Amino acid sequence: MLKANKKFFIVTCIITILPILVGLLLWNQLPERVATHFGTDGTPNGYSSKLVAVIGIYLFCLAIHVFCALVTSVDPKGKNISPKVYRLILCICPLVSIYAGVTVYGNALDYKGVNSTVWINALMAVILIVVGNYLPKCRQNYTIGIKLPWTLADEENWDYTHRMAGKWWILGGVLTFLAGFQSWVDPVYVSLTIIIIVALIPAVASYLHFRKHSL
Template identity: 35%
Template sequence: MNQVDKSMKITLILTTIICLLPILMGVFYYKELPNQLAIHFNDAGKADNYMNKPLVIFGLPIFLAVLNLFTQFRLVTDPQKANYPKVLLNLFRWLVPVISVGCMTYIIFFALGKDFHIGNIGSIVLGILLIFIGNYLPKCHFNYTMGIKLPWTLNNEDNWNKTHRLAGFIYVVGGVIILLSVFWPTVYITLGVIATIVFIPMMYSFVLYRRGI
């Protein structure tokens, strides 16, 4: 086994273990937790959807561990994986484990009465993530797993490069807007930014395709 394969195997094992770690927290607090745990929160940070305790404590981390295995498999089997920016590769390798720990910690603490506003936390994390990804999208060269995978970007490498340069700028601007929305909390700003960062690169890529790029 070469050094790269060994590193990938270690990362796979570590990320999967981290995805499952919240089960230990859930077991530790199991008797103190109510039978129904909140799993979704509205714009005001109030719980509006619940799930049975065993499904949350055991089911969600297991589901995220399986999702992590699928993500790792996609990343290492892409024929164009040499084109990944190293920073984005590491981000996507560790994204699911961080989501597992972060979401499960919040769900358990919320159920224990340690409440804090999930909306602001979500906006800050999403804004920083968009700015971070936006800075590296232009460096994400043609591949089949990471980036903006549209019929037109996958059909032409120039289309891919131009679309990702524009998308990088839009992601950064969108991230800044979402960060600022913490001072004027409303779900419509986040939804508007998400719609924009999806729609504009898609239409731009299509226009390039119609122009023969």
């Protein structure tokens, strides 16, 4: 799997560490202590050295990216993972890395247009919608998808669960995006609640489906 997507993997690795180049170009403009953690209201509440903010964060993202690529490629049922789904997995860490760069550098340089709460909601929304679109197309495997004992044991249950999950995740993505623009309730908490709900509903339905067909 990895060998067949070698060029795509290399490109996503470059994108993942692209914020390092940007940070080096901005090095003299960045403070010695850079905000790298933010509260749910977007207020900085954690700081790191300039070295960690410019290099450490993105090397960590790269390490996770490589790990995910390798683990997925050695899945015993890897033949069931379509190239599109595999490439989708390879896009997640680069997306997170770019998000982190925009948020961290934008805050450090006091760009007023950067709102970490809106950005994180938009990021989660994009991931939910894109993954939700691909879940129904995801065939049974051990690394990608809703891996429960009954979904792994029964291909029909797997397909049923992922068809349902796809619809819920897309809906959850839309609601998560909209939540970022309201101020009545903390958007991040609303989004986390949505994510938990859209993850639990297919899992519970999958178990009930298993119980119904195992009796």
